């Protein structure tokens with residue numbers, strides 16, 4: 632076969648504000664929450680909710696939270712993704728692959744990342760949304776945006792997407808290594824897996840034949856619920872717990888970051904904290920495997936706010952396992968995902 636262009640690899644993460652100013656946070660929240668896959672209601676009520684209620688009132692509060700997180704290198708979500716991309720470049724054969732990185736919201740944009748690849752005359756593009764579990768609000772939205780941009784091109788090369796990677800052996804191994812490192816330093820009574828939440832409505836909408844009832848159906852992972860976000864989260868917990876040899880009765884799954892009044896997937900992390908406290912649990916190790924980079928949701932929400940709640944309710948230790956960030960085994964996982972799509 633004649634060897635033509637290289638394969639382009641596009642890593643996409645969620646996005647983060649450009650700075651911690653209230654104005655930049657408001658701009659980020661507006662772009663993020665006006666995505667019809669994130670707040671999945673019709674355009675006019677969504678516009679009113681986001682622009683008249685959420686963005687104005689939430690922006691100052693969120694900006695203060697982001698200030699607790701910000702570093703000399705800016706937002707951790709962004710700089711960890713930059714580091715990840717650089718390590719991936721080192722591990723992939725440069726005669727075969729070019730790598731770019733974009734954010735679904737704010738900067739660097741997916742558009743600029745795709746432009747970079749197209750300028751290098753790639754023959755094919757592999758898009759890797761950096762979300763382990765598929766959700767319409769995350770992976771679905773990335774796919775949507777990439778296709779929207781490609782729609783404007785005269786020539787559209789082959790484009791392929793990684794859907795989810797919860798069962799990738801190197802994804803599981805990377806979490807095992809991070810968990811083990813924490814467990815070598817301290818003894819824990821319980822292990823909590825706290826995932827980003829999602830409105831229940833979004834799961835019901837994606838359910839084939841009305842299979843997803845948001846209850847015991849998620850205890851098994853099969854072709855019937857392979858795209859159910861909640862089922863994928865429970866499956867992620869089971870697989871990481873098995874890697875670490877954790878006893879089933881010491882492991883719980885829960886969901887954080889509920890926004891608004893509609894029901895989101897349950898159990899909520901806040902309720903789980905109350906339950907653990909009432910059972911007299913003192914030492915908890917928390918994993919957050921819906922994220923592959925430390926961000927507001929891990930460092931501040933789980934690592935600070937939930938920790939305070941647990942301690943106020945009588946707990947002694949609430950420790951967060953750091954995210955995959957640019958850990959070597961996680962980079963190896965990406966190398967394998969890319970090779971398997973090539």
Ligand SMILES: C=CC1=C(C)c2cc3[nH]c(cc4nc(cc5[nH]c(cc1n2)c(C)c5CCC(=O)O)C(CCC(=O)O)=C4C)c(C)c3C=C
Nearest residue numbers: 645646647648669670693708766768827890921926927928
């Ligand atoms: C309706 C609102 C939201 C849905 C649905 C949602 C889904 C979702 N989000 C992530 C990952 C991340 N979310 C982050 C922040 C964040 N998320 C929402 C709202 C929804 N998310 C808001 C309003 C915010 C901003 C912060 C705040 O004001 O609370 C982040 C952190 C970004 C950072 O800069 O650090 C991530 C990552 C997933 C995986 C997901 C569905 C599965």
Ligand SMILES: [Fe+2]
Nearest residue numbers: 827828888928
């Ligand atoms: Fe979110």
Ligand SMILES: [Fe+2]
Nearest residue numbers: 843849859862
């Ligand atoms: Fe389900």
